[in-house]
Amino acid sequence: MNNLIKKALIRPAGALQILSYKEAQQLCDQTDQGLNDVFRQCSLAVLNTGTKDDNGLALLEAHPDFQIRVYIKGRGLQMEIENAPENAFVNGVMIEGLQEHLTAVIRDLIYARNEIMDSGEFNLSTSFGITNAIFHLARNASLMKPDCVPNIVTCWGGHSITLEEYKYTKQTGYHLGLRKLDICTGCGPGAMKGPMKGAVLGHGKQRYTKGRFIGLTEPGIIAAEAPNAIVNELTIMPDIEKRLEAFMRLGHGIIIFPGGAGTMEEILYLLSVLMHPKNEDIPLPVVLTAPKSGKAYFDAVIEFIEYTLGKEATDKLTLLIGHPEEAADFIQHGIQEVKIHRKANSDAYYFNWNLHIPFELQQPFNPTHESVSQLRLHKEQPAHELASHLRCVFSAIVAGNVKTEGIAQIEKHGPFQIKGDREIMSRMDKLLKQFIEQRRMKLGTDNYEPCYNIISD
Incomplete structure (x- = not known):
C-alpha cells in the first residue's frame, strides 16, 4: 500500500473559492441525502492516479482512514484531507493537476445535485430534458467552445x-x-x-x-x-x-x-x-x-x-x-x-x-x-x-x-x-x-x- 500523508490543506482556486455554506455542508454530509460518500470515493480515485488495480471496492477497503472535508473560511473554501496517498504530493505539496481534478469533482457533484437533479428546472422524464441537462453539465464544465x-x-x-x-x-x-x-x-x-x-x-x-x-x-x-x-x-x-x-x-x-x-x-x-x-x-x-x-x-x-x-x-x-x-x-x-x-x-x-x-x-x-x-x-x-x-x-x-x-x-x-x-x-x-x-x-x-x-x- 502507498505511504500516506497524514493531513493536507488545499485551497481550490477560481469560482469554488466562494462555495456556499450549504454546498460545503452537502459535501461533508454522510447521510443518504448528502454527497460525502460519492465525494470521498471520487476524490480518493483522483489521488490514486497511476494505480495498477481496477477494483473500486478494493480501493476503498485499502484506504479505510482516508477522509476529505470541506470548510468555509474567511478567505474562501478549504479542503482538509487525511491519510491521502503520498504519490499525489511532491515534497508535501499536492500535484497541481490533481488539485484541478479535485476541483472538478466538487464542481460537478454540486452542480449536478443542486442545479440539475434537485432544482426542478429540468424535466428528466423526457428525452429532451435529459439532453438539455447534459448540455448544461458540459457548459458548466466549460467543455463547449x-x-x-x-x-x-x-x-x-x-x-x-x-x-x-x-x-x-x-x-x-x-x-x-x-x-x-x-x-x-x-x-x-x-x-x-x-x-x-x-x-x-x-x-x-x-x-x-x-x-x-x-x-x-x-x-x-x-x-x-x-x-x-x-x-x-x-x-x-x-x-x-x-x-x-x-x-x-x-x-x-x-x-x-x-x-x-x-x-x-x-x-x-x-x-x-x-x-x-x-x-x-x-x-x-x-x-x-x-x-x-x-x-x-x-x-x-x-x-x-x-x-x-x-x-x-x-x-x-x-x-x-x-x-x-x-x-x-x-x-x-x-x-x-x-x-x-x-x-x-x-x-x-x-x-x-x-x-x-x-x-x-x-x-x-x-x-x-x-x-x-x-x-x-x-x-x-x-x-x-x-x-x-x-x-x-x-x-x-x-x-x-x-x-x-x-x-x-x-x-x-x-x-x-x-x-x-x-x-x-x-x-x-x-x-x-x-x-x-x-x-x-x-x-x-x-x-x-x-x-x-x-x-x-
Whole structure:
C-alpha cells in the first residue's frame, strides 16, 4: 500500500473559492441525502492516479482512514484531507493537476445535485430534458467552445491492454495531434491515456498550444479508471448513460482501440444510436484500429456484431489494422463531412443537438440480478433495440468486475444470470471466453472468475 500523508490543506482556486455554506455542508454530509460518500470515493480515485488495480471496492477497503472535508473560511473554501496517498504530493505539496481534478469533482457533484437533479428546472422524464441537462453539465464544465471548428476525437478502448497496444494508441494519438485534433476519452489509463500522450507530442511539433484533453467519467467507474495526469478538462457525469451521450454529442469522430467488456458496451451503445432510423443521415466517422497483435479482439467483436445485429451494423464501423496514420486521416476527413453537415443543418459545432438518442437509452441501467434477467436478448425486435439490450449485458459485466456496488452484489447473490436466445447466448459465451483468454476482463487477474453465467432459452 502507498505511504500516506497524514493531513493536507488545499485551497481550490477560481469560482469554488466562494462555495456556499450549504454546498460545503452537502459535501461533508454522510447521510443518504448528502454527497460525502460519492465525494470521498471520487476524490480518493483522483489521488490514486497511476494505480495498477481496477477494483473500486478494493480501493476503498485499502484506504479505510482516508477522509476529505470541506470548510468555509474567511478567505474562501478549504479542503482538509487525511491519510491521502503520498504519490499525489511532491515534497508535501499536492500535484497541481490533481488539485484541478479535485476541483472538478466538487464542481460537478454540486452542480449536478443542486442545479440539475434537485432544482426542478429540468424535466428528466423526457428525452429532451435529459439532453438539455447534459448540455448544461458540459457548459458548466466549460467543455463547449463556440469559436472552434469541429476537431474533437472521442477515443474508446480498454484500461487493461498490452504494452504493444498501448504504444499503438500513442502512435495514433501522435498522428491526431499532428492534425491539430483534440482528444476526449474516458480519462483513465491504457487506451484512454495513450492517445492523449501521443497527441501531446504531435501538438508540440505543430506548435499547437490550445490542445484539449477532455476526460469524461462517472462516479461508478472513476475508482476503477482514475483520471490520468494528462487530462486538463475533467468532467464527472451523474451516470454511465449521460457519460455515453456526452461522448457522442461532444465528439466529432470516434476511434475505438482494443479493450474488454467496457469497450464492447461502448460499441453496442454507439450502434444502438447510429442504427436508429432517425440517425441514418447524420455523419459520424467511426474507426476500429489496433496493431496486428490486437486484430483478434476486433475479429471476435465484429463476428459477434454481424451475427446479432447484421451487416448493417458492421457497415457503420471501419476496421484499420496496423495503420495509425491512416486511421487519423480517416477521422480527419470524416470530421470535415461532419462540419459540412452541421453547417448545412444549422447545428452547433460544439454540441450535436440533431443526434436522436431514444429515451430508453438515456435511462440509467442499474445492473441487478433482477434487471439483468429481464433483458430481451432475442432477434424478434429492431436491431437497434437488441443492441441496446446487449449493451446492458456488458454494462452488468463491467459492474460485476470493477464497480463497488456490482462487486458487492456478486459477493452477496452470486453471478448475474444472463439468459436469452440459444444462438445469441452461444455467440456471447464464445466472445466472453475470447476476452478471458486475451486477459481483457480485469487487471492483474491470471485466473479470472466470471461474474456471470450464460443461460440459453
